[in-house]
Amino acid sequence: MLLEEKTSQEQAFEPLIVAFCCNWCSYAGADLAGTSRLQYPANVKIIKVPCSCRVNPNFVLRAFQKGADGVVIAGCHPGDCHYSTGNYFTRRRFTLLMNMLDFIGIEKERFTVDWISAAEGSKFAAVMNGVLEKVHKLGPNRKMRDKRWKR
Amino acid sequence: MQRIGVFVCWCGSNIAGTVDVAQVAQSAAAMPGVVYAKDYQYMCSEVGQNMIKQAIAEHGLTRVVVASCSPRMHESTFRKTAAAAGLNPYLVEVANIREHCAWIHKDKAEGTKKAIALTRAAVAKATLNAPLVAGESGVEKRALVIGGGIAGLQTALDIADAGYAVDIVEKSPSIGGKMAQIDKTFPTLDCSACILTPKMVDAATHENITLYTYSEVESVSGFVGNFEVAIRQKARSVDAKKCSGCGLCAEKCPSRKAKSEFDEGLRTRGAIYIPFPQAIPNVPVIDRDECTYFKTGKCGLCSKICPASAVSFEQADEVITQRYGAIVVATGFDMIELDKFGEYQYGQHPDVITSLEFERLTNAAGPTGGKFVRPSDHKKPKKVVFVQCVGSRDTSGRGKPYCSKICCMYTAKHAMLIRDKYPDVEASVFYIDVRTPGKNFDEFQRRAVEEYGVQYIKGMVGKIFPEQDKLMVHGVDALSGETVVIDADLVVLASATKAKDDAEALGRMLSISTDTHDFFTEAHPKLRPVESHTAGIFLAGACQGPKDIPETVSQAGAAAAKAIGLLSKKKLVTNPCVTTVNEALCSGCLACEKICPYGAIAAKTIELTNNGVKETRVVAAVNEALCQGCGGCTVACRAGAIDLKGFTNRQIMAEVDAICF
Known part of the structure; x- marks a missing residue:
């Protein structure tokens, strides 16, 4: 493949990232990123959940199935959960899911769990930029994608 | 549709x-x-x-x-x-x-x-949204104020004046906080104690205020309007009911090694002591780590001489559990340690002191009785050098990147007071910038320069060398670009303010967030400056960020107003986004019960008819008053029987689908 062709293909790939953010820390962190006018690509779309522990692994799988190229779960830092212990459940549950994704052939890098506090607007932008960079390198997610579902 | x-x-x-x-x-x-x-x-x-x-x-x-x-x-x-x-x-x-x-x-x-x-x-x-109806919960008509400094006192007084019961929990043996240690306040030069002690007395005698000194908050549970707090009242080893506050024990205590916290270590105190003369309550406390009786079982002098037989070595910590409708956090601040700032010789040379130590040194009730002498040889200094921004606006990692806000003003105050009382003493100030944005602040600082002849040098101090009985202060005058060397007798460091060391732990206990410097975060920087992210918990004073006294007092009033607003409500509307159990799907495994941090889920036996046969079955039941709506249980449920109202599985799936459209 010609180099030029390859780059044009890469440019054409616009990844879709679904981010589940907890209401108390990460969603507020995303708000702060906005208020501070920090830039991150428009590919990231945020879904608000009360706590990161509300995210069912099924939601992550559904996103991959419907064509998301990357999924992020962001919650309060361990120990800072608004509901005391919610993010500990998140951590345990998604360590397992990460292994399962790896097992079924979805690159681990497509799935990120991170802790972003309400004061960390810049971290929010940095995490999203990092995720996009990784997903850009991996290219489109084809493994779990439902072919009937056209984006 | x-x-x-x-x-x-x-x-x-x-x-x-x-x-x-x-x-x-x-x-x-x-x-x-x-x-x-x-x-x-x-x-x-x-x-x-x-x-x-x-x-x-x-x-x-x-x-x-x-x-x-x-x-x-x-x-x-x-x-x-x-x-x-x-x-x-x-x-x-x-x-x-x-x-x-x-x-x-x-x-x-x-x-x-x-x-x-x-x-x-x-x-x-x-x-997929469903109409939800919010429930109601009652409000406990009692407020808790954590911290008994000026912020806590003002908050408590304002709430108490509105007719609600208030408890103040103060960690140290007396209320008063940092303001009690300060000699004079800028920019009016009021005597700090003279304006604070009446407030302390007011708080102590107010019919609606209960003081828990030498106490700490041990645990917090519940939610807005209904917090349950356990307060550990540490053993004073003195029966407050019997003690008359005569102070004989503190005077006669043979142990004199402990450094006085109130005097910033500039003098020693007994193992049994009253922190300062105006302390409230005026009841001594035994420092068990220093007391000979507690260490060796011998001595017991205080117990023998106490005319009221108030000393009680057997006294144990007491845990008090109380319910509150609102909590105000007013835990204040501390000064940073200066061990990373070796160039200033702090801790190496007795004549290099911090500004708070200087306050005690110039205070009439302080270690020198108000006589202006330096710690090393008790001689009157002739040249005093003040260094500002010691650890403030410091991005090197040794100090704090923020401006401590109060140092420019108190340094101007210190220099002015010296020049006023002792016109023969030279006062120089090294500074990065002078920041005086407050009512009459700039006028005050200008007076220090113009009327009192305080020498301001723009630049930082590179190093201080002790030479004979002098301290050679080497700095740079950034305006002329020349090096400046001053042979000082006393150096005062305006060290940066920081959040309390236990702020993060307290924040976790209360589930309120802290920023990167452990100051508590307000709910909105502009529109909700005294509320925390957690409903029913408010912030007052320097625990939220560096502040001077007037700002602290106004924030305390604001926090009190918010707390009063909450306490005056008859009922609170609860969050209707709670979980529900589909009993037809629930297998009664109760995996949800185990992970609920609020104990909101319990087993329930239901009766049902199965093919005409009556039978009983165990299912999970949610107590909606306790459920806070985190939704953790919905994921733990194997059968998918639990769902969270307002954030149902179907709703979130629909969002995922719509985004991936």
């Missing part, structure tokens, strides 16, 4: 600048279920809200989606609007197209595309 109305806000040019709002409204109109879509400059304005109300009536809307700023900002506004138009408030969804879209993307085409996707997700979710 739902009849959904979509309202797209311009937010002036905030959203309209990078998002084609008309196109968003146009695309929204084509989304499933949408019967009405409109864009307008300011949806939150009265006109905008009326537009929503009108549309609900005219078009028979059953769901409302507002694409605007963050729901953290105006969700409650639009819910009220819907409620006013007769629609259940929980049928409103907000698509965040400002903070999450318009403000972070510069490209208009991209921004518009994303705004449409976010709106589509909100529409998809709204379609």
